[in-house]
Amino acid sequence: MNYKVQQGGPQQTLRLPEIKFWSDKKKKLVNTTLFSEIAFKYSEIISSKDKKKNKRSQLRKFYDEVLFFYDRLKGEKDKFQQFLPYIKLIRAKLYYSLGRKHITDEFRTMVESCLNQVETWDDFEVFKNFFEAFMGYYRYHRKDD
Numbered sequence: 001m002n003y004k005v006q007q008g009g010p011q012q013t014l015r016l017p018e019i020k021f022w023s024d025k026k027k028k029l030v031n032t033t034l035f036s037e038i039a040f041k042y043s044e045i046i047s048s049k050d051k052k053k054n055k056r057s058q059l060r061k062f063y064d065e066v067l068f069f070y071d072r073l074k075g076e077k078d079k080f081q082q083f084l085p086y087i088k089l090i091r092a093k094l095y096y097s098l099g100r101k102h103i104t105d106e107f108r109t110m111v112e113s114c115l116n117q118v119e120t121w122d123d124f125e126v127f128k129n130f131f132e133a134f135m136g137y138y139r140y141h142r143k144d145d
Contacts, residue, residue: 016106017041019113021126030126035133042110043137049104056145058102059138062111063131065090070128073121080121087124091115110134 017038023029031038046054069087073080094108114127 039133047141077121
């Protein structure tokens with residue numbers, strides 16, 4: 001995906017990297033650049049979009065929902081499959097928020113790409129950590145939001 005951004009000078013075209021949770025899922029090896037380079041790049045591009053959209057409080061609602069499920073299930077991982085449909089419901093909430101023009105398509109794409117990879121507790125834990133890294137970098141890029 002290519003996106004044009006204006007950052008105080010001429011427009012630049014930035015390419016969003018693919019969000020891939022695992023370098024080797026069987027060995028439980030998380031992609032080494034997921035929490036650093038990939039989360040940073042997404043935060044950089046999403047934070048540079050329309051300042052009326054992607055407000056930190058709006059993005060935080062989605063992150064808080066992920067944290068809710070994580071905290072609810074971390075002691076009962078055996079119930080994860082039972083809750084997975086409700087975790088995937090976050091996708092519908094993304095589209096609702098997109099339709100209300102509270103978020104940009106880039107943010108929707110990021111979260112949806114992650115949700116599409118969540119099938120197990122381990123996947124969900126990686127998603128939660130990626131989202132946490134993204135939110136930290138987002139705060140850095142959009143300090144005054």
